[in-house]
Amino acid sequence: GFSRNDIGVCVGGGVIxxxxxxxxxFLSSSTPAADASLPAVTMAWQYIGQxxxxxxxxxxxxxxxDRVVKxxxxx
Numbered sequence: 221g222f223s224r225n226d227i228g229v230c231v232g233g234g235v236i237x238x239x240x241x242x243x244x245x246f247l248s249s250s251t252p253a254a255d256a257s258l259p260a261v262t263m264a265w266q267y268i269g270q271x272x273x274x275x276x277x278x279x280x281x282x283x284x285x286d287r288v289v290k291x292x293x294x295x
Contacts, residue, residue: 228293235285243278 258266 224293228289231293232286232289235289236282239281239285240278243274243281246277247274
Protein backbone atom coordinates (compact mmCIF):
# COMPACT_ATOMS: atom_id res chain seq x y z
CA GLY A 221 0.00 0.00 0.00
CA PHE A 222 0.82 3.64 -0.13
CA SER A 223 2.51 5.28 2.81
CA ARG A 224 1.84 8.90 3.73
CA ASN A 225 5.18 9.80 2.15
CA ASP A 226 4.18 8.26 -1.21
CA ILE A 227 0.86 10.11 -1.16
CA GLY A 228 2.71 13.32 -0.30
CA VAL A 229 5.01 12.91 -3.29
CA CYS A 230 2.03 12.28 -5.62
CA VAL A 231 0.06 15.27 -4.32
CA GLY A 232 3.18 17.45 -4.44
CA GLY A 233 3.80 16.44 -8.04
CA GLY A 234 0.24 17.36 -8.96
CA VAL A 235 0.54 20.75 -7.28
CA ILE A 236 3.84 21.43 -9.07
CA UNK A 237 2.32 20.49 -12.45
CA UNK A 238 -0.58 22.87 -11.79
CA UNK A 239 1.85 25.60 -10.75
CA UNK A 240 3.76 25.13 -14.02
CA UNK A 241 0.52 25.29 -16.05
CA UNK A 242 -0.56 28.49 -14.31
CA UNK A 243 2.95 29.92 -14.78
CA UNK A 244 2.98 29.16 -18.52
CA UNK A 245 -0.48 30.72 -18.93
CA PHE A 246 0.77 33.77 -17.03
CA LEU A 247 3.82 34.02 -19.31
CA SER A 248 1.82 33.70 -22.52
CA SER A 249 -0.61 36.41 -21.43
CA SER A 250 2.11 38.90 -20.47
CA THR A 251 4.59 39.46 -23.25
CA PRO A 252 7.74 41.32 -22.24
CA ALA A 253 7.14 45.05 -22.58
CA ALA A 254 9.76 46.31 -25.03
CA ASP A 255 9.75 50.02 -25.77
CA ALA A 256 10.96 50.43 -29.35
CA SER A 257 12.37 53.89 -28.60
CA LEU A 258 14.92 52.44 -26.15
CA PRO A 259 18.39 51.28 -27.23
CA ALA A 260 18.78 47.56 -27.95
CA VAL A 261 21.02 46.99 -24.92
CA THR A 262 18.39 48.46 -22.59
CA MET A 263 15.66 46.31 -24.14
CA ALA A 264 17.86 43.21 -23.73
CA TRP A 265 18.47 43.98 -20.04
CA GLN A 266 14.75 44.59 -19.47
CA TYR A 267 13.97 41.23 -21.06
CA ILE A 268 16.63 39.43 -18.99
CA GLY A 269 15.36 41.11 -15.81
CA GLN A 270 11.79 40.06 -16.57
CA UNK A 271 12.92 36.51 -17.33
CA UNK A 272 14.81 36.23 -14.02
CA UNK A 273 11.80 37.63 -12.15
CA UNK A 274 9.52 35.04 -13.78
CA UNK A 275 11.94 32.22 -12.90
CA UNK A 276 11.94 33.38 -9.27
CA UNK A 277 8.13 33.27 -9.25
CA UNK A 278 8.16 29.70 -10.60
CA UNK A 279 10.78 28.63 -8.05
CA UNK A 280 8.70 30.15 -5.26
CA UNK A 281 5.58 28.33 -6.45
CA UNK A 282 7.37 24.96 -6.52
CA UNK A 283 9.01 25.44 -3.09
CA UNK A 284 5.71 26.65 -1.62
CA UNK A 285 3.86 23.65 -3.04
CA ASP A 286 6.27 21.27 -1.35
CA ARG A 287 5.84 22.99 2.02
CA VAL A 288 2.03 23.14 1.76
CA VAL A 289 1.76 19.42 0.92
CA LYS A 290 4.00 18.48 3.87
CA UNK A 291 1.89 20.57 6.23
CA UNK A 292 -1.38 19.14 4.85
CA UNK A 293 -0.27 15.54 5.37
CA UNK A 294 1.61 16.19 8.60
CA UNK A 295 4.93 14.94 7.29
